[in-house]
Amino acid sequence: MGAIQNKLEEPVSEELALVRAAKKGDDSAFEELVRRYDRNVFRIAQHITQNREDAEDVVQEAFLKAYGNLAKFQEQSKFYTWLVRIAVNEALMKLRRRKPERTVSLDEDIKTEDDSLPREIADWSPNPEQQYTQAELREILSKTIQGLPPGFRTVFVLRDVEGLSTEETAAALELSIPAVKSRLLRARLQLRERLGRYFQRRDGENGKTGNTRNGDVKNGDVASGDGNQ
Amino acid sequence: MKCSEFLNELTSYLDGVLDEKTKSELENHLSWCHNCYVVCDTTKKTIEIYRDSQLYELPEDLRSRLRSAIMTKCQQHKKRGPQSV
Numbered sequence: 001m002g003a004i005q006n007k008l009e010e011p012v013s014e015e016l017a018l019v020r021a022a023k024k025g026d027d028s029a030f031e032e033l034v035r036r037y038d039r040n041v042f043r044i045a046q047h048i049t050q051n052r053e054d055a056e057d058v059v060q061e062a063f064l065k066a067y068g069n070l071a072k073f074q075e076q077s078k079f080y081t082w083l084v085r086i087a088v089n090e091a092l093m094k095l096r097r098r099k100p101e102r103t104v105s106l107d108e109d110i111k112t113e114d115d116s117l118p119r120e121i122a123d124w125s126p127n128p129e130q131q132y133t134q135a136e137l138r139e140i141l142s143k144t145i146q147g148l149p150p151g152f153r154t155v156f157v158l159r160d161v162e163g164l165s166t167e168e169t170a171a172a173l174e175l176s177i178p179a180v181k182s183r184l185l186r187a188r189l190q191l192r193e194r195l196g197r198y199f200q201r202r203d204g205e206n207g208k209t210g211n212t213r214n215g216d217v218k219n220g221d222v223a224s225g226d227g228n229q
Numbered sequence: 230m231k232c233s234e235f236l237n238e239l240t241s242y243l244d245g246v247l248d249e250k251t252k253s254e255l256e257n258h259l260s261w262c263h264n265c266y267v268v269c270d271t272t273k274k275t276i277e278i279y280r281d282s283q284l285y286e287l288p289e290d291l292r293s294r295l296r297s298a299i300m301t302k303c304q305q306h307k308k309r310g311p312q313s314v
Binding site: 027038055 | 244267275296
């Protein structure tokens with residue numbers, strides 16, 4: 001088992017050329033930047049806000065803010081990292097407005113106990129995602145990630161879905177590198193455990209011999225008491 | 230390597246940024262500890278499933294509507310001057 005494959009990175013110089021042209025007033029260069037990153041910004045925004053209309057607003061507001069502040073962009077990071085930072089802030093503002101009863105922040109109190117250590121170890125089916133239709137799978141994935149605190153799911157989305165590096169994620173979220181690493185581990189483990197409810201290997205699967213008996217899941221089935229299979 | 234030490238290194242291992250020595254200690258642990266092997270394997274699958282999921286894809290029609298709204302607002306901003314954002 002090896003490392004997961006990283007996404008290919010866009011050449012930075014091309015992005016920088018567009019940014020410099022846009023700074024000089026070339027709107028078609030800015031439009032090209034919108035074209036490049038609108039889907040990423042939308043995904044990030046929807047993951048954070050969990051609301052489609054809010055995510056659409058965030059896309060518009062983030063790009064408009066980037067446009068208005070382009071002169072202040074120092075080119076010390078990638079434009080994309082800077083844009084993500086703007087978008088995350090806009091998305092968090094939306095979330096706060098929608099859920100004023102609780103403070104929403106990336107620094108919200110996250111337990112540092114062993115709250116996300118694996119409790120459910122049971123193995124998964126060989127190709128678990130193929131047990132479901134595309135629509136069902138999206139529903140499962142969406143519901144599962146929405147159960148994570150915003151600080152966890154944002155780190156997971158930036159690192160694992162959008163492919164930002166640990167350093168870029170830390171810069172975009174104004175978090176320390178150890179904080180990003182610790183949240184990423186917890187997010188990954190919590191998602192793994194929650195997805196296990198849907199993807200667990202059933203008895204007799206994959207050519208296994210033996211009877212199909214209920215309650216035969218071993219290794220401490222602590223987490224799946226809600227029968228969400 | 231103990232199971233708790235494996236967990237501490239899991240993220241770096243999956244990201245492919247472990248030094249050779251720690252990596253081989255971890256893989257040695259995985260070769261005999263079934264539980265950690267399963268955790269590692271299913272965590273890797275979790276990441277891959279999310280990465281490949283096309284969750285929250287922006288539909289093309291909405292995409293072009295948003296883009297033209299953004300560019301229109303940018304033009305208005307340019308006309309009004311830099312204080313308007």
